[in-house]
Amino acid sequence: MDIEETAVKARAFSYFRAATIDQALDAHARAGDDARFIAGGQSLVPALSLRLQAPRLLIDITHIDEMRGVRREGGYLRIGALTRHCEMLSEPLVAEFAPLLHAAAPFVAHPAIRNRGTFGGSVALADPASEFPAMTLALDAEIEIVGPTGRRRVKADDFFLDLFETALQPGELITAIYVPLFKADQRFAFDELARRRGDYAMVGCGIMATCAGDRINDIRISFFSVGNTPTRVKGAEATLIGSSLDAERIAAAQAALEGDLAPPDSDEVPPAMRLHLARVLLGRLLGRLGESA
């Protein structure tokens, strides 16, 4: 292929296409730390073009079969890390057994990005403004990791550590995300406040609730675009467990957000405004959740 000289601005790198996980891990080990795994490339390629990252080696993992596909496995839906965002919209198993992900998917960027970006890539990057990492928290999902020291499963609650920092160690890969199957007594809600459709949200939220009639037996509320990591609001959750979703309880949950969230400084969305927007969004979502009873 004749590459237009003017278009290529990344620093030169080597490229290796792995056919298996072992090949990928081996290539990474041989390159030292100076390698990156690449799947959809929707975050990595811009970073390369901007020269924010300049690894010596790119390891293409998109041809590793083991990391593909969506299937039921015990009480979980196993979503292969290479599952593309657009498949979260089109895959019937996701719609049936992980409807929160199905509901969030149309909000993930734009169709061209959804065609290439992968679920595992999004979780691995852990952008605090992204929809899917936060939804793994709401879903109580488990993240399967493979690396030089073997294979393990980490609860989403233990996965997101700090800004772009996760339980993934250098040289480790996410192979799949395990989502507990959606049950008849569960309800969910998702929405975000973004200036334009497809933008990073000013604030976004996904909720999974287990109910007995009007009563909330368990609820997990996860926000994104509110801090350094996707954030569960346990104070707000606690105000709701054991209650029904009346106006008073919703107001209490909204009030609890002040203790749950410590939004970052920003000119465009100062902390007080983000907290206000989070309260508005939570109120609207809990209202919807109540109506869906």
Add this chain to the structure above:
Amino acid sequence: MSAPLTSLDRPNSYIGRSVPRPNAKRLLAGRGRYVSDLRLPRMLYAAFLRSPHAHAKIVSINTDEARKLEGVHLVAIGADLAKICTPWTGTLDHFKGMISAPQLPLPLDRVVWAGQAVVAVVAESRAIAEDALELIEVDYEDLPLVVDIDSARAAGGPVINPGSTNNICFRAQLDNGAVDDAFAHAAHVVEEEFSFGRHTAVTLEPRAIVADYDPAAGALTVHHATQTPYQFQDLYSRHYGIAEAHVRVVATDIGGSFGMKLHVYHEDMAVVGLSILLGRPVKYVADRIESFVSDIHARDHRVRARMALDAKGEILAMDVRDLTAIGAFSTYPRTSVVEGNQVIRLMGAPYRFKNYRATLEVIFQNKVQTSQYRAVGHPIACAVTERLVDMAAAKVGLDPFSIRAQNVIADDAYPQTSPTGYRFEALSHQACLKRLHELMDYDGLRAEQADLRKRGVYRGIGIAAFVEITNPSPAFYGVGGARISSQDGAILSVTPSGEVRCLISVTEQGQGTEAIISQIVADQLGIAQEHVKVITGDTEVTPHGGATWACRGAGIGGETALQATRALKRNILEIAALILQEQPSALDIINGEIVDAGTRNQRIPISEIARIAYFRSDTLPPGTQAQLTVSHHFAPQGYPFAFTNGIQGCSLEVDVETGFVKVLKHFIVEDCGRIINPMLVDEQLRGGIVQGLGAALFEECRYSETGQLVNGSLADYLVPMAMEMPDIVIAHVETPTADTVLGAKGVGEAGTAAASACVLNAVNDALTPFDATINSIPITPIKILKALKRF
């Protein structure tokens, strides 16, 4: 309301007809040839190291390592290019007293905005050039910064230009009538301070240039994505000392310009110099971040304005102060003061009051330069005027339509002079107001608004009348000493097969210039449009002219084409008359055939005239010399500008909990005189409105306290996108200008002129039930929530 120049039933009557653009299919098929597509033999690639500081002294530059990198052909700093390029200064004589420091392609010892190009590298690929940039060390010493209007004006604060005592670029004043008296006796006065954020053009295709200097011929060819190839031919010739006839500027397909691609950019000027130094073609295409930090920005105004009215709501006077900050230089060659100048001159333009006072202060600051961008000054003057009119209406107790109907200049009262001194030939505010009222079902919208408000849904309805400057005469730039032409030229030839080639100086940037020129030529000559080929954008081929800016393509370029075609038709009919032994006046041309003017009976095709003229001139009467090529120039005369007018309407909904605004529907009634292609006119209006809505709600170049642009990417700088844009309903009133035969005025900026004003009024209308007003553009969620005291 269509003006009767042609009957659309007549063959070849293309003026007034929605015909597709001949070049649209080629562009859709990916066959466009943009400068970015161009690859010349031996071509090299430039990249620029940019200043991370907004204001700093350059202490030293070490390029040793960069020069050693394999594949690098040249590393140039300011002094290298200063040896071959003369400096330029962005002032014009008719802006009395304005100052600006001389500029060079790359700075010698000081950087004045973050993102300014400092060092150029030319290499065998862009990637190698970028690698080399990482090896360059520049030692800077920070200088005191000027980043906002207040600190720029503060006494004793930092001064950007050495030798100056302050940061003032230009001051102007207007004082007509008896303003103080009018305010002293007014029954009502409304007053507000407005702010307008910086924004920028964001063309799909960024700036792109390939300079190709041939030392053997002493000739420079520049392939340049520009609106104004002739202006750049002149500039490259004069600043690099190459005879104008040896400089060729080619501007083929261009992916949008909006006024951004007619200014001198330091990198572009540098690339020409780099090619001269190397004797090889050098290419530079700005990437998106570079575009954000080096393309001109626009707006950035703070306006305090008040309006005096009598007890019945008659506007008596306006008093305006505009402060605008432009960057560290005034842009060359059109300056950075035209926007402010138009702001103070377009205030109150639709209305008939006579007492007007304005002061303008144009201020330097350490940011990238501002200059002319679509609807220069119009959105600011329109937003200020129209918001004050709405505030006045509320105070007097009038409906927004009523107060405007009461105050606009009557359609039968022209010619008129605006309160600021602009001369209007004929406008149609009353007709437009009336039409908009019906078009938007104003009464229905008001009823719906009242109903929804009871349910906690806050809809807003806004309207904004506007006047747009089009078809500028030499009064715009020529009188100020700029070598920017207000005339256009066309060369028309009949091919031996009887088709017509039209070489014309107006240019095409995607808006359909070539389409309307071919319509005019085909219409006026009497041939099928597909038999007219229009060629634009190559100074080696097309005659010198103003090209495309300030909504002049249709009005001036179109009239040039019309007059040239009429001259060609006379020549064709003369030869036809000799062949047919008739009087030329007894003949006409329809559908490529010479016909009897009276009976329309076909006599002989143009192709036969061409065949005889080119190949069998021996059969013509002795002494006959057929002239099947004509050249013609047209410069606007009469009124200095052909003003257009119109009114826009907007229906939107404000979410008072989130501060989000959803535009539900937008309306425009517009009068651009003769409409040549209704489809293209409507799309110009829609595109312009979308850019205006972007300005109203989304777009702003935001800077940190250290003068860094903090949102220089398309993820952070929000342009309007399809999902957020409403349906746009369009209607027309046609008042052709009598200054030309064609009667066309411009239309490209009308949509942008009033869209943000309309949204501003509609948002404030939606917020009426609350003690909250908005006086700042863009209207963002934070501004609305703050006004509503929600956090």
